[in-house]
Amino acid sequence: MLRRLLFACAAATLMAQAPVISFDKTHYDFGRITPDRKVAAKYRVTNTGNAVLSITQVRPSCGCTATVIGKWSIAPGESTDLEATFDPRGLKGGVRKSIEVVCNDPKTPATSLTLEAEVVQEIMPSVESVYFHHVPKAATTRSSVRYASGNGEPVQIVDVKAPGAPFLAFAFRQEGKDVVMEVAFDGRKVPAGRFRGVEQATVHFTNPRMNQLALNIQWELKPAVQATPAELVFQDAPGRELRQKLVLKQGEGRAFRVTGSRCSLAGVRVEGLGQKAASQDLSVVLPAALKAGRYSEVLSLTTDDPDQPELTIRLAAILK
Template identity: 70%
Template sequence: MIRRLLFACAAVTLMAQAPAIHFDSFNHDFGRITPDRKVSAKYRVTNTGNAVLSISQVRPSCGCTATVLGKWSINPGESTELEATFDPRGYRGQVRKSIEVLCNDPKTPAVTLTFETEVVQEVMPSQDAVYFNTARTASAHATVRYASGNGDPVKITEARAPGAPFLAFTWRQDGKDALLDVAFTGRSVPKGQFRGVETVTVRFTSAHVPQLPLDVQWELKPSVVASPAGLVFEGNAGTDLRDKLVLKQAEGRAFRVTGMSCSLSQVRVEGLLQKAAPQQELTIVVPASMKAGRYSETLALSTDDPDQPELTIRISAILK
């Protein structure tokens, strides 16, 4: 009986001796900062328990945050500081990050600290890229706003995209902001090119932000459109399988289909070299000579349309 009482008293004593982690604050607001200036915050941690508090890990949510802990072991009643330094390079706008602190407090083994800020650049673009998808015979426009982040007027001095004669730029002021107008002319795209990404260098009078890149992604809509966009054949091997393919010139111009090539040599195309017309009807033939199996092939058709000299059709076949 006495032995059981001694064990019970020892257990109560051990349970009563425990560390307790306490932070004076769990969040810090840096307010508005610029991306060229690191900022730091200190979180005061106190051991309010009656046993040594051991902090085992301090884990920031990303590599942009560095931490320094004053002491990893804290006696009862003592305090130390956890300093967190945030590097805002590459960030823009509202940012919220966290830091997880792991320790031997049996009631609170993990504590999450947070900080927030608004990263403000002297020049803040409304977007980093624009996209054009238009016919070769058409033009398109887009506008990018470069807003003032510090109250000083934003002024553009130059916008250039070497090797892209189909892009033109003008700029104007809108209060303290600058507006860049980007014009895309499909007719100026070199023959044989149908899509691409151009990097525009936009220069400013700002000493801290002398220039920013702007990506222009563009794609020309097909001049000749295939219907359907792909063909699927399913049937028995040993018999010809046929399907119709209609090609239509988007602007109603007459054209001819002048040739074909296929990744599977047995595939035939009937109706080549017909009289020029705004619409051409072809018959695609998967011949009886093909063996049973599954096929995924590419059919390339050439035309005399200057804006669409070639188009590609996907062909799938399941032969039993």
């Protein structure tokens, strides 16, 4: 009985002797910072227990945060500092990171420390890419980009370069400390034979620390000759010839001629070629020799229209 009592007392004593980890703060807010500025936060770690506190691991959530701790073993009543350095390069907007501290506190074996910041560039573009979809060949289409000041200083554009893109023009105006740049796309200046592309413009600023930014510009001309339907779908049993109507229409009402056709699926033919009109009715015919299966093909039509020398149409078939 005495042995059991002594054992119970010893166990109670061991349980009473334990480290307790505490922090002066578990969250730090850096506020607004620029991407070129590293910042650091200190978290005060204290052992409020009655046994040695051993910190075994300090794990940042990503490589942009580095940590240094003063002491890994902390006696009862003592404190040390854990310093976290945050590198915001390559980041923008609201950022939140965490650091996990692992120790031998039986009640709190792991604690998550957090830090946050709003990473602002000295010049902040409203978009990094501009899209011109289905632009009329005979018209000018416009889009705008705002370059906002992130440091309180006026943003000023020196010039804009877009090599090999004579169909692009740029104008800009000051609005307070921001600059609004207008991008104009003139379909009439697109070289013959080009219908889509990706251009890169470089915007140069007076800011010596951030003197240029790239702007991607994607564009696609509206087809001069439009097909209805835009995709041909055949669904039937194999072993017989299948046909569908295809209507071609010149958007500006000019007469044109379809001069040829080719398909990635052997045996497909197009009937009604050779006529010259602004609107044409053609027939696309699948051969009876096709076997059962699923087909996804491309039908290409060539025309004498200078704005649409080739027209591509998707062709799908389910034969079963």
